[in-house]
Amino acid sequence: MKKGSVVDAFVEGxxxxxxxxxxxxxxxIIFAFALIQVLELTGALVLIGNLFRPVMVIFGLPGVAATVLMGAWLSMGGGVGIAAGLIAAGELTGIHATILLPAIYLIGSQVQYLGRIxxxxxxxTKYNLHMFLISLINAALAMLTMRLFV
Incomplete structure (x- = not known):
């Protein structure tokens, strides 16, 4: 084990x-902002919102909030970036972000972790689906819980 000062450890960190x-x-995050702009300009954001509205309303969210969860499934930073982009576009509010935040971290980066971890x-691999589903169930329960508190 290498010995060094606390300052050296801090600087390395x-x-x-x-x-x-x-x-x-x-x-x-930059990619997520750009993606939201492309989806908004092409009208795809409206289509996604309409498609996912019936499910997202259960959590007190607009349909476009599904894009945050999709982005988070690929990358936590992407999910946060999409949420920020939707807030900037006026599609989500702070309350919506509060409901989504735990879900972003509970399902975050599963695609990346599939290979890395x-x-x-x-x-x-027969257990991958089970692990994904457990994360999705946890995220849904977290959003329902957050909806009760906000």
């Missing part, structure tokens, strides 16, 4: 955090 932000988080953990 800050460097690593900076690298993650610059190479992962910020590009995901499950693939290296030697978990039989």
């Amino acid at each position: 800050a460097r690593n955090g900076y690298q993650i932000a610059v190479h992962s988080t910020i590009p995901n 499950l693939g290296t953990a030697d978990i039989p």
